[in-house]
Amino acid sequence: MQDFAGKIAFITGGANGAGFGQAQLFGRAGARIVIADIRADALGSALQRLRGEGIEAHGIQLDLTDRAAYAAAADEVEQVFGGPPQLLFNTAGVNTFGPTEASTYEDYDWVMGVNLGGVINGMVTFVPRMIRSGREGHIVSTASVGGFQGSAAAAIYCAAKAGVINLMESYRQSLAPYNIGVSVLCPANINSNIGRSTDTRPERLANSGYVVDDDTIRSLEGIYQHGMDPVELAEHVKRGIEENRLYILPYPEIKAGVEKHFQEILDAWLPMEADPEGAAKRTAALQNWSRERAEMMARKTGANDA
Ligand code: NAI
Numbered sequence: 001m002q003d004f005a006g007k008i009a010f011i012t013g014g015a016n017g018a019g020f021g022q023a024q025l026f027g028r029a030g031a032r033i034v035i036a037d038i039r040a041d042a043l044g045s046a047l048q049r050l051r052g053e054g055i056e057a058h059g060i061q062l063d064l065t066d067r068a069a070y071a072a073a074a075d076e077v078e079q080v081f082g083g084p085p086q087l088l089f090n091t092a093g094v095n096t097f098g099p100t101e102a103s104t105y106e107d108y109d110w111v112m113g114v115n116l117g118g119v120i121n122g123m124v125t126f127v128p129r130m131i132r133s134g135r136e137g138h139i140v141s142t143a144s145v146g147g148f149q150g151s152a153a154a155a156i157y158c159a160a161k162a163g164v165i166n167l168m169e170s171y172r173q174s175l176a177p178y179n180i181g182v183s184v185l186c187p188a189n190i191n192s193n194i195g196r197s198t199d200t201r202p203e204r205l206a207n208s209g210y211v212v213d214d215d216t217i218r219s220l221e222g223i224y225q226h227g228m229d230p231v232e233l234a235e236h237v238k239r240g241i242e243e244n245r246l247y248i249l250p251y252p253e254i255k256a257g258v259e260k261h262f263q264e265i266l267d268a269w270l271p272m273e274a275d276p277e278g279a280a281k282r283t284a285a286l287q288n289w290s291r292e293r294a295e296m297m298a299r300k301t302g303a304n305d306a
Helices: 017-028 040-052 067-081 105-133 155-178 194-200 214-224 230-242 252-268 276-301
Strands: 008-012 032-037 057-061 087-090 137-142 180-185
Touching (some): 008 067, 008 105, 017 032, 017 040, 017 230, 087 105, 105 180, 137 230, 155 180, 194 214
Parallel strands (some): 008 032, 032 057, 087 137
């Protein structure tokens, strides 16, 4: 996608941080903006700022873990702007830090629910609508560099973000025939409000194994204030869409660590020389199965899903 003028953009977490930066940048490029966020107060001030710059913007208070509410939000977008979004930004996310071994079910349900479940809900809600519209589209989900590697201090968050990266790789393949591009953004540090994530943690999921108090929040804010400016980050996103790139990776300082991590994985692999016959047999079986499955699916559906 090269031209954003008049495009409908739906941005989760659009009231703060990275999502608000996307709303500003794509709004300035002429897109019609919907910001969806759980925080009503932040939505109000974000809308005021966007409209103050002449950006056409609509706000929806949404807890994206609520699937019925998500469907209602999608209906609202169609009523307000006359169609489903052509740009979907799954940007909302939450974080909380603590020792992995102290994690409770509620820590899992909240962090996985928003970071991975929220993206899943965005895809299941909007992808069929975007396909039905028959228009060019692009989806950007925000993961994190944490999604490339586990971490003792943010295990659930990293697992959720790994899921987002992997899921976008799959959707990228699936949606290409519909002229819908898919990208995944992996930030490292954004100047945002994510340090205050626990403000929106639901009461029913309050039981945590981690220590979250004013001191720990202040310490998080101490690092995020040095993060990338959200509009600058959104510029990387815009270029990623224009160039239809799968991975948007704007933090050069992280590359060496990720390289080392993937090299460890490759080094751990059993080399081909260790089992050439077994490898050849399994490869041939997989190729046959893929061909037969494609033929079977073509017979059943008239389409090829393999
Ligand atoms: P932020 O806290 O400034 O913005 C996130 C927005 O998501 C907030 O407005 C919040 O109200 C909203 N939100 C939270 N839970 C929600 C829910 N259940 N339903 C709807 N909206 C909800 O944080 P930031 O940093 O802008 O985060 C954006 C994305 O970037 C997130 O996916 C985050 O995980 C990711 N990220 C952030 C990094 C950072 O350093 N801040 C680093 C790597 C990734």
